[in-house]
Amino acid sequence: MDGEHSVSDLARSYPMSFAAVQKHVAVLERAGLVVKHPRGREQLVLTDVDAGRTALRLLDQLEVLWRSRIDRFAEVLAEPTKGADQ
Numbered sequence: 001m002d003g004e005h006s007v008s009d010l011a012r013s014y015p016m017s018f019a020a021v022q023k024h025v026a027v028l029e030r031a032g033l034v035v036k037h038p039r040g041r042e043q044l045v046l047t048d049v050d051a052g053r054t055a056l057r058l059l060d061q062l063e064v065l066w067r068s069r070i071d072r073f074a075e076v077l078a079e080p081t082k083g084a085d086q
Helices: 007-013 018-030 049-078
Strands: 004-006 034-039 042-047
Touching: 004 007, 007 018, 007 042, 018 034, 018 042
Parallel strands: none
Antiparallel strands: 004 042, 034 042
16 A cells, blocks of 8 residues: 555465456456556556555444344344244
8 A cells, every 4th residue: 555556566465366467457447445546568557545445444334233233133043933833
């Protein structure tokens, strides 16, 4: 997240192919989490920190929502069923 990095540099940092890193960067770009621009023959990638923070807040809210739903689901499953012992 710190500064600009070429897609080639990013690819060297991860145990995956250059093409796989390009695809990941494209997904992040479509999501608005990074901005990509050319510099000479390289494609530089810059993280949009504000977009990342917004996404993190949204994911935190969704986690709270889904945890409460899962807890409620567990409660419903734990309730004795009517007529089960009859």
